[in-house]
Amino acid sequence: MMRIGITTFHFAENCGAMLQCYALQEKLRSMGADTVIIDYRPQYHEKRYSVFGTPLENARASYRKYRPLGAFTASRRALRAFLGTIKAHKNAIKSLKLKFRFKKFMKANLILTKKYKMPEELRRNPPKCDVYVSGSDQLWNPGITGGKPDLVYYLDFAPRGAKRITYAVSACELGEIPPEAAEAIKKLDCISLRETEMRDKVEAVCGKKAHISIDPVFLLPPDRYSGIIREPAVSEPYILVYAIPDSGISNFCGAVNKIGEKYKALYIDISPERLAIRGRTRHLSAAPDEFLGYIRKADLVITNSFHATAFSLLFNKRFVAVPNKSRSSRITELLGRLGLQDRVVSEPEDAAVVAGEDIDYSGANGLMEDMKRESEDYLRYSIYKDRDRLYAD
Numbered sequence: 001m002m003r004i005g006i007t008t009f010h011f012a013e014n015c016g017a018m019l020q021c022y023a024l025q026e027k028l029r030s031m032g033a034d035t036v037i038i039d040y041r042p043q044y045h046e047k048r049y050s051v052f053g054t055p056l057e058n059a060r061a062s063y064r065k066y067r068p069l070g071a072f073t074a075s076r077r078a079l080r081a082f083l084g085t086i087k088a089h090k091n092a093i094k095s096l097k098l099k100f101r102f103k104k105f106m107k108a109n110l111i112l113t114k115k116y117k118m119p120e121e122l123r124r125n126p127p128k129c130d131v132y133v134s135g136s137d138q139l140w141n142p143g144i145t146g147g148k149p150d151l152v153y154y155l156d157f158a159p160r161g162a163k164r165i166t167y168a169v170s171a172c173e174l175g176e177i178p179p180e181a182a183e184a185i186k187k188l189d190c191i192s193l194r195e196t197e198m199r200d201k202v203e204a205v206c207g208k209k210a211h212i213s214i215d216p217v218f219l220l221p222p223d224r225y226s227g228i229i230r231e232p233a234v235s236e237p238y239i240l241v242y243a244i245p246d247s248g249i250s251n252f253c254g255a256v257n258k259i260g261e262k263y264k265a266l267y268i269d270i271s272p273e274r275l276a277i278r279g280r281t282r283h284l285s286a287a288p289d290e291f292l293g294y295i296r297k298a299d300l301v302i303t304n305s306f307h308a309t310a311f312s313l314l315f316n317k318r319f320v321a322v323p324n325k326s327r328s329s330r331i332t333e334l335l336g337r338l339g340l341q342d343r344v345v346s347e348p349e350d351a352a353v354v355a356g357e358d359i360d361y362s363g364a365n366g367l368m369e370d371m372k373r374e375s376e377d378y379l380r381y382s383i384y385k386d387r388d389r390l391y392a393d
Helices: 015-030 043-048 055-069 071-090 092-109 119-124 179-186 199-206 222-228 249-262 288-297 306-314 329-337 348-355 361-383 387-391
Strands: 003-007 034-040 112-116 131-134 163-166 191-193 210-212 238-242 266-269 281-283 300-303 319-321
Touching: 003 015, 015 034, 015 092, 015 288, 015 306, 015 361, 043 055, 055 071, 092 288, 163 361, 179 199, 191 199, 191 361, 199 210, 222 288, 238 288, 249 300, 249 348, 288 306, 300 306, 300 348, 306 319, 306 329, 306 361, 319 348
Parallel strands: 003 034, 003 131, 034 112, 131 163, 163 191, 191 210, 238 266, 238 300, 266 281, 300 319
Antiparallel strands: none
């Protein structure tokens, strides 16, 4: 049996990150592969999700991450990270409970190798696999990988003779490709990206076609998630709000409030940080199984998150996307391919109108199926068949 090892952000305390890992694992298993998640946990990730991280360390990390947006924005985000860490210490019990729920989901649903903390450990003694897959998520975003490319996510540790492929890797914030990353990209057998933004630069480096593939969560049919969903204990209709904190959060909250002026409903806010939104609101934490349940049961979803948008699509929910302009491409490109670009709101004043419009999913569902088939073909030929078929055209 073919053995496949996946590297990704599998243990990130982020619902989308953990669910895309689960989806790719399950898809590869359904294709007949013995699939494992390589349990690589670098220090920069461990610090990010530490309940007791130091305020200064988190502020510095936040500044580095947002420095490309300008010194003022980076400084503001650093201050928010500093104060947020202090607040997290006060809410440590709540944070620890959520961390436990993430670990419980991961233990029940992901198949892990032994733990690796350093790239050198993987290079010396990698888990034995026939194929190594890097994907999906923002693995090539240096703002997340400690300020520089982490070559583990470029599969530089894979032994000679094994296939090295990527699947739907997001490189949309990579910018110019550093020399060390370029060398690793050249050694990849097949390349699949999630967005077109960096495709030309990647192709120029490696001299081969970079395929655009759908995010792994779309590879499983919606009912495949039923076995891992935890239904929310909310008896009345509600609008779900889920936002990743970023420099555009005030614009996002403005859109939510405009919707609230027109639609008097309960808000369930499962954002990592409580949002400044008006109206009747419950702020709740959510692990991946709960995240799915809240989306599936919602009357309307308002989000700036790629994966909350993706699951809204999968469950055919009415939704409004209010992405941050600096990293909106992953959402706007997906919705553009599905003919649903009108669900994207950039100005709060437009939010209430879009929220009230129903979505005809007949066309979008067909397009999602087409994208799914193309992505399955990429996986099938890159792993099991002659990869030259991928480049025949």
